[in-house]
Amino acid sequence: DADVTQTPRNRITKTGKRIMLECSQTKGHDRMYWYRQDPGLGLRLIYYSFDVKDINKGEISDGYSVSRQAQAKFSLSLESAIPNQTALYFCATSTLMGNIQYFGAGTRLSVL
Amino acid sequence: QKEVEQNSGPLSVPEGAIASLNCTYSDRGSQSFFWYRQYSGKSPELIMSIYSNGDKEDGRFTAQLNKASQYVSLLIRDSQPSDSATYLCAVLPGGSTLGRLYFGRGTQLTVWP
Numbered sequence: 001d002a003d004v005t006q007t008p009r010n011r012i013t014k015t016g017k018r019i020m021l022e023c024s025q026t027k028g029h030d031r032m033y034w035y036r037q038d039p040g041l042g043l044r045l046i047y048y049s050f051d052v053k054d055i056n057k058g059e060i061s062d063g064y065s066v067s068r069q070a071q072a073k074f075s076l077s078l079e080s081a082i083p084n085q086t087a088l089y090f091c092a093t094s095t096l097m098g099n100i101q102y103f104g105a106g107t108r109l110s111v112l
Numbered sequence: 113q114k115e116v117e118q119n120s121g122p123l124s125v126p127e128g129a130i131a132s133l134n135c136t137y138s139d140r141g142s143q144s145f146f147w148y149r150q151y152s153g154k155s156p157e158l159i160m161s162i163y164s165n166g167d168k169e170d171g172r173f174t175a176q177l178n179k180a181s182q183y184v185s186l187l188i189r190d191s192q193p194s195d196s197a198t199y200l201c202a203v204l205p206g207g208s209t210l211g212r213l214y215f216g217r218g219t220q221l222t223v224w225p
Contacts, residue, residue: 040120040217041217042200042215042216042217043156043200043215045212048212088153090156094213099144099161099204100146100158100161101158101202101213102158103155103156103157104155105154105155106153106154106155
């Protein structure tokens with residue numbers, strides 16, 4: 001079983017719909033992250049959480065929200081999806097020092 | 113803004129050659145440096161980490177760090193077609209952003225037979 005699990009793996013939705021991407025981990029790590037990847041732009045940080053009560057905006061948080069339901073679960077929501085949110089989304093976890101990040105398999109999202 | 117710059121490539125080398133990937137970073141207080149490999153459509157996976165100046169070798173991979181020049185590189189010896197991927201440089205700054213990695217845009221490497 002994967003240590004960092006993302007669901008769904010693929011999602012097609014329409015403009016204006018609310019969707020949630022989920023991430024769960026069995027690594028026991030405190031820190032969790034959501035990234036977005038677009039061709040040629042690398043990985044861009046959306047939100048990160050250092051523990052259940054700590055949520056921080058990354059460089060591209062507009063249009064997104066997150067919920068840290070438990071140490072092992074970190075969800076990303078698009079309240080009203082728009083086409084330029086079409087991208088590959090990754091969840092990652094790390095140890096307390098944040099030295100090494102472990103990535104989920106990714107969710108490919110298409111907004112029509 | 114903490115910048116991590118990589119040559120976007122693509123970099124193309126023949127099988128058996130040495131591939132050299134470069135990365136520069138803006139935060140002089142950065143503490144830790146990582147190279148991730150990402151195959152097309154897959155998630156990044158860590159292949160090397162380096163924390164102090166000098167070279168670190170792991171099999172065919174060598175990471176080199178020069179903090180004075182704010183430069184980190186990855187050498188891949190005896191390159192194989194299976195090394196064809198995008199390589200992401202990541203930097204862990206010090207200070208208030210401790211724990212947050214900054215990634216470069218990646219360098220696409222193609223190893224041709």
